[in-house]
Amino acid sequence: MKKEAPHRIFIRISILYKENGISRFFIYSPIMEEYSIYTLYPKGIQLFFYEKEDPKKYIYLTANWVKSTEKILYHIKGNIIIMNHNGDYLKTNEIFWNKKNKKIFNDKSTIIHYSDGSILHAVNGFEASDDFKNIKLKNTRGIFFSIIKTL
Template sequence: MSVSKKTYLLFLVLPFFGMISCESNFKEVQKMGLSEFTPSGEADSINLKYTDSGRIKAVLISPKMLDYSTVEFPFTEFPTGIDLTLYDANGKRTFVKANHASSFKGTDLIDLQGNVRISNENGDLLETEQLYFDQKNEWFFTQKKFKFTSPKGVSFGEGIDFSKDFKKVNSQRISGEIDKSE
């Protein structure tokens, strides 16, 4: 009977070691299939001015920029944040700050993350943790919680989209106090 116990134990132990060996080989094979994901370009202390027909449309300041233009879905990353000033046709400014930003080539979308603050010269301020900017339509949007402060009052909500000058605002699930006396 002791022979059958040893045989039974051997049948249990051998497959276990085989699984460990296969698992180890599988992880090595996975590693071999990974390509190096490194930026094709890198820049420090960015101060970029975008002009159109001799007019400044935007000024972008960032401590670091990483360019991933050679990957399958190209993008530019600002891992240490951005300070962006947008100008309208009349020279009015909108200010955008975020701890991290990614601009996706071919989509005209910028993903702003971490302590995102957007304000204008009229005293409007929106604060959230993530905000997208559609550059083509000059439109901001998020489904995250936000705080909107204006000279009329403060409101809170979850989900908002608005034009870069705050003239058109669509908000969802809002609460707060707004002065309607004007």
Template sequence: MPSIKRRKSHLIFINITVAVWATVMFVLFPACSGDKNQFAEAITERDSLPSMKTLGVTTLVSDSGITRYKIITEEWEIYDKKNPPYWAFEKGVYLEKFDSLFHVDASIKADTAYYYEKKKLWELRGNVHIRSQRGDKFDTDLLFWDEKQEKVYSDKFISIEQEDKVITGYGFESNQQMTEYQIYDNTGVFTVEDTAPADSTKKTVAKDSIQTDSIR
């Protein structure tokens, strides 16, 4: 009798082992067959969605305890799963940039903007308008602001309006304060003379013969 019981126990153990291995093979076999699309699609879909979406935003943004800029936007999305991660302002943005004393260095408007947080890089697109602290106005369709390198630049057409003249060209680089800048392919300097009579707002714009590549 004891031997019969041992034989039955041995058979039960074998049957359990076979059942376990059959289950394991059943689970693993589809995974080894190369069918991985479902997992990849799920991850891709997750990456394409913002981790945060906020509407009607007015906020101050700081870095290392110092307030750097004020943001006003209709829609703010954060994609922290993307490589590289970024903030998106696809319905327009208005920025005020502050210096260390909380003075406004520049105000910036654009139709679309992206901020790459790790790179500390702003990409501004569409009707980009900047007004510097001293009143100069900058207009272009594409502008990059690199906080790490402390510079602003573009390779597109740009117009810079000062108090007495308008400077145009292609390719531009400036310091963050927008006080020292250079146009690489200058297309002209236009002097603006307000010759309008008292009952008119007309201005006369004449092309200056001076070609200036570096403005300070």
């Protein structure tokens, strides 16, 4: 089988996308390759998504490899970290992001670290809205911390 050659290759890309003068996302990647129906980031990506309601709030994603099919389905692999502006973060090795359905999911071991010290381990993966406001963890175990205030 003959391997398709990229139509375009970009080196050290930095893309800032704005809507109505407000930053929506920022992408950095050492290499971006465009093919007929997909885009490949073979050396990884760093990405900031800014919230519409409050542009000071963001979600940061870094990974070793990303494939985007028609800007609808993203396959993301290798040392993935997704962090919010509060310092909560998720670590895993593979995820899929369906932009059309606004869902992120996998069936791999995923660990979520919360800024209060709580740690959740989803042994069989997770499903989440792409803003991470709704998360469903599969086969979970973890350590929970609660702070008891005295008067």
